[in-house]
Amino acid sequence: MSIKGKAYIAGAYEHPTRLAKDKSVAQLHAEAALGALRDAGLTKADVDGYFCAGDAPGLGPIAMVDYMGLTLKHYDSTDVGGCSYIAHVAHAAEAIAAGKCKVALITLAGRPRSEGHSGATPRMRGADAPDTQWEFPLGVATVNAYAMVAARHMHQFGTTAEQLAWVKVAASHHAQYNEHAMLRDVVTVEQVVGSPLIATPLHRLDCCVVSDGGGALVVVAPEIAKSLKRPLVKVLGAGESIKGQMGGDVDLTYSAGVRSGPAAFAEAGVKPGDIKYASIYDSFTITVVVQLEDIGFCEKGQGGRFVADGNLISGVGKLPFNTDGGGLCNNHPANRGGITKVIEAVRQLRGEAHPKVQVPNCNLALAHGTGGLLGSRHGAATLIMERE
Numbered sequence: 001m002s003i004k005g006k007a008y009i010a011g012a013y014e015h016p017t018r019l020a021k022d023k024s025v026a027q028l029h030a031e032a033a034l035g036a037l038r039d040a041g042l043t044k045a046d047v048d049g050y051f052c053a054g055d056a057p058g059l060g061p062i063a064m065v066d067y068m069g070l071t072l073k074h075y076d077s078t079d080v081g082g083c084s085y086i087a088h089v090a091h092a093a094e095a096i097a098a099g100k101c102k103v104a105l106i107t108l109a110g111r112p113r114s115e116g117h118s119g120a121t122p123r124m125r126g127a128d129a130p131d132t133q134w135e136f137p138l139g140v141a142t143v144n145a146y147a148m149v150a151a152r153h154m155h156q157f158g159t160t161a162e163q164l165a166w167v168k169v170a171a172s173h174h175a176q177y178n179e180h181a182m183l184r185d186v187v188t189v190e191q192v193v194g195s196p197l198i199a200t201p202l203h204r205l206d207c208c209v210v211s212d213g214g215g216a217l218v219v220v221a222p223e224i225a226k227s228l229k230r231p232l233v234k235v236l237g238a239g240e241s242i243k244g245q246m247g248g249d250v251d252l253t254y255s256a257g258v259r260s261g262p263a264a265f266a267e268a269g270v271k272p273g274d275i276k277y278a279s280i281y282d283s284f285t286i287t288v289v290v291q292l293e294d295i296g297f298c299e300k301g302q303g304g305r306f307v308a309d310g311n312l313i314s315g316v317g318k319l320p321f322n323t324d325g326g327g328l329c330n331n332h333p334a335n336r337g338g339i340t341k342v343i344e345a346v347r348q349l350r351g352e353a354h355p356k357v358q359v360p361n362c363n364l365a366l367a368h369g370t371g372g373l374l375g376s377r378h379g380a381a382t383l384i385m386e387r388e
Helices: 025-040 061-068 081-097 142-157 161-175 189-194 257-268 285-294 303-310 338-350
Strands: 008-014 049-051 074-076 103-110 197-199 213-220 233-243 277-280 364-372 378-387
Touching: 008 025, 008 338, 025 061, 025 103, 025 213, 049 061, 049 081, 061 074, 074 081, 081 103, 081 213, 081 233, 081 338, 081 364, 081 378, 142 197, 142 285, 142 303, 161 189, 161 285, 161 303, 213 338, 233 257, 233 338, 257 285, 257 364, 257 378, 277 285, 277 338, 285 303, 285 364, 338 364, 338 378
Parallel strands: 049 074, 049 103, 277 364
Antiparallel strands: 008 213, 008 233, 103 213, 233 378, 364 378
16 A cells, blocks of 8 residues: 555654653653644544554553553554654554544653663663574674674775764754754764774764653644644655564675665655655664665765765755754664654754754655664664655
């Protein structure tokens, strides 16, 4: 079933907190939900579909629907890590197109900063997967898995630490205008490569922040979108895919985006060159480089050159990205920060981004991310949106 034009994003809200010691995860979900509904001009009584992932407490929808007092016809708790909430927009559009619901609420929230989580500690999530019994004794950490990808990319394609650093530099140029961003200071390439090594070849400034927070989206049927006093942001196309270890036949240089990206572009009927703004999941600088290659913005192996010299900076480069500062500078709540990628894309399409980073005549935007470990098992989701 094609979702092209079958649903619109009517509400978007990013929780302003970056440290929530006095709030529960459920409370953050609920506050984000109310913010997105207010933004859309709707109330919780209008919601008949609800979407969340593994960050939601108490078996996800079961607890959260009760906590927020919702009455539903449809729910979905797909969890594919960081790209879950990009996939949820597509799933909501599919549900709306199938007549399962008309107003779908999507919420994310988490407190990893308050709870002391870090990408430098060994991961235990997924420890019961069939082949991880051989990996977990080695103490696999998130940053290690991404560092392997960076090292291989450098070896095979000649990518440099300075090229990766440009991703952080671009994010910092945007974050300076975001009052809620955790890191607002503009940094240089020299500062990034001069920061301490965390896992060779990734430096501290190649890594995303760890924050509390959350966000929410409201996806609605076309007739409802056109009755609201909000700019129309149409869901144009989407794609999803999974990449695993394939029995040891591993190529670290590509992600599942090689399939999710082309699928989204095919459904939307547009090309990468048509995109005016891109929200790219940025858990690490290498994450951005690999994904830009895989979804078609440049040839494989050319990602380092593509991001260099400010090409991702709004008003300067060929492809403005993550104009809120992204995960590298703004926030990264619940280890599933993909929802913020959609939120900033909606702001750009509405013309509501900060004036210093707003992309002129932004009529086509993309949100893309991966979830899991780029150097191991992960999912990918791509979403293309249009201002009508």
